[in-house]
Amino acid sequence: MRTMLQEGAHGKWTVSSSDESTEENSDNEKPSTSSLLSTAQGKASGPQYPCSEARKAAHKRKASPVKFSDKSLAPESPPAEKQRASQEGLGWCLSSSDEEPEDREKSAPKERVKEEKRDDAPEEPPQNHSKDERSGNHKAEDCNEAPSEAQDTWDLLNGGNPFRFFLTKVTGIEQSYNSGALHIKDILSPLFGTLISSAQFNYCIDVEWLVRQYPQEFRKKPLLIVHGEKRESKAQLLAQARPFENISFCQAKLDIAFGTHHTKMMLLLYEEGLRVVIHTSNLIADDWHQKTQGIWLSPLYPRLPQGTAGSAGESETNFKSDLISYLMAYNAPTLKEWVDVIQEHDLSETRVYLLGSTPGRYQGIDKEKWGHLRLRKLLKEHASSVPAQESWPVVGQFSSIGSMGADESKWLCSEFQESLVAVGSRATSLLKCDVPVHLVYPTVNNVRQSLEGYPAGGSLPYSIQTAQKQLWLHTYFHKWSAEVSGRSHAMPHIKTYMRPSPDFKKIAWFLVTSANLSKAAWGALEKNGTQLMIRSYELGVLFLPSAFGLDKGYFRVRGKTLSEGNDSATSFPVPFDLPPERYGSKDQPWIWNIPHTDAPDTHGNMWVPS
Known part of the structure; x- marks a missing residue:
């Protein structure tokens, strides 16, 4: 087998010819059949919704952490890992025998694994975590679920935020930094409008959790979920929704290999008007708990007078016709109904x-x-x-x-x-x-020292x-700060x-x-x-x-x-520090599918993904 050594400022690996792939994207991987079957059979090996292999590994490590002092639980070091000790943190080595089966079969689209990433962590471990916040087994859905006080939420909607750009609330940071931030329960609150129906566009969806985010009085309102799942993962998504008669689905067509339905948008139709929310969070508990996410919240769009042409109510940014063009690209009858709703509303106040x-x-x-x-x-x-x-x-x-x-x-x-x-x-x-x-992507230490740890x-x-x-x-990478x-x-x-x-x-x-x-x-x-x-x-x-x-x-x-x-x-309000800080000579980009065992994270654990 042909092998060569590649080396750079922030990594060193042994690359074998079997590792090569024509795959063009790393955030498009679909759930493996075996992982979906295990969840369908009720095994506790991963979340009960389709998700990436990286997220499944994180779920596994939260449920069964490998303590830093418990070296006996770590897998026996392969030769490449033994070399790491002498490299003083300069990089990693990976031979073909270290690959996971699904990584060796990268060319098979149905075996692709959804990949989504996150990062965010400082040079020194946070000092103010409570015992519950530091617990690897926390239930993210139990945190940050209470909506803002009514007056605070009203101020957010009508106060001094002309950009209508918000971050999500984070559990475990100073509350002053959550001022002006939103949780999904805030967005779906009756304070934002009296809901008639809604559409949720997303990538990774936990249906039961999503339903719980709606106020009790809205949980039986019509809900359309727009997704990109196929085959077994689609069946799993539909199975989640069987208890909810108000939920319908629209499957986005993905005819080009390695594509995903990665859009994250809410369409919220109220008695008072229409609101559009474009954001970065998956519809799962972890994404609304201790991650930095972004939200653009539209104004409340009033209904146009009856008989007004659908082309009325356009903004200077052409937002209305561009949103309709985007929805029409799905070529889906269920979304044509939402196009009709948008045409009936005045979107002229949009500035983005x-x-x-x-x-x-x-x-x-x-x-x-x-x-x-x-x-x-x-x-x-x-x-x-x-x-x-x-x-x-x-x-x-x-x-x-x-x-x-x-x-x-x-x-x-x-x-x-x-x-x-x-x-x-x-x-x-x-x-x-x-x-x-300047490319900003978390280092291993950023992840290690984060609220969630590895x-x-x-x-x-x-x-x-x-x-x-x-x-x-x-060489273009900069730390998350x-x-x-x-x-x-x-x-x-x-x-x-x-x-x-x-x-x-x-x-x-x-x-x-x-x-x-x-x-x-x-x-x-x-x-x-x-x-x-x-x-x-x-x-x-x-x-x-x-x-x-x-x-x-x-x-x-x-x-x-x-x-x-x-x-x-x-x-x-740029959500991270400028100017960004370039990686140092010992900084490494976070890579999810190799072990990180040199130092403990904020929960005292190592990262052993398999």
Whole structure:
């Protein structure tokens, strides 16, 4: 078997030819048949809903932790692991014998495993965890479930948050940092409207948990769940919903291999109007407990007068027609009913731009409807040019990473970067990352020192098989640090992209989205650039200064305290620290499917994924 040594600043692996794969994305893996059968048969080996192998490993370790002092429980070290000790933390080695069976069968789509990532942790372990918060067996659904006080929630809806951008509440941090944050029970509260029906678009769904998040009086209202499950995982999802007669399903078509339905959106129809919520959380308890997530909450859209044309009620950002176009891309009759609902409402108060991805191969004018070319088009048409903006860097922050290619010129610093740096009537094509690119992704220590400890890495599914093929990428990595939002220890499942000034005190634009750093999510050009191929459904919203009446072409970055001259109307609440801190020589990116046994996490445990 052919073997060669690859080495980089943040990793060293033994790569065998059997590890190679043409797989393009690491956040698209579907549940394995065996794992679904075990849950269908009621075994306690994992969550009772389809999810990723990374999340299943985290669930297993929470239920059966491997204590740091209990070396007898750790698997016998293979030769590669014995080499690790002498490498002083420089990297990992993996031979083909160390792979899990599902990783060796990466080419079979039905064996693919859903991967979603999260990270968020500081240099020193948190000191203020209660015994319950530090327990590896906590029930996340029992935490953070009470909605905000009525007045607080009303202030959130009508107070000084012109961007309508929120973070999720986190259990185990100072309560001052949860001020202005939302739990799903807040969003579904009667204070937000008297619900008639709702639609939930998502990736990983625990139906029973979701139903419990609705107030008692709304739990029998019609609920449509839009998902991308197939075969056994679809059957498992439908089985979860059998006790609930009000729930119906819409299966998103995924005709291109390795695609996922990754969009996270709520459509909430009230007696008083309509609300749209675009966010980053899966519909499972863990995603609303101790993770950093993002939410865009629309205004309450009033119903248009009877007889008004459906084209009325459009915003300056074209949000209404773009949302309808996105829903029509599913080609599903059940969503046509929601299109009709949207047409009946006035969405003119919307100040954000919708940015989606839908699976397909697009040519001509359709090429700019979705993915990174949609971002490029929006920036060229609506972003204001700022003096010396050519030198402004780009920052991407995400919880999962796909295959980027053999080097930066294959995608990251060619077509993707060209979209990120577009501005005004021109798009600057600077190859080899002449514009600085900062990629924020948690280190092993970030995860180890997080509120959840190592199991937080179950939602950061960067795999060894993908990482070892792109060591060049790790030189762009920066740590997760979020003192500004009090969430350094709450690993991020949020995904954000932005264009800050060189001093990181201004940003030209900000995007919160479900899209991780992958070609499957953002699209990749084919046929000499004449065609864009996208595998997955994604959705996000783009904040541009011009849509908020700011003529300077940038937002100011909101600081930690009011004394820093913050103005909530003009300063944007970036949820992590700027400037980002580059990985040090001993920092390693979190990789979920290898052991981490050198140091204990905040619960005193090691990470042994299998």
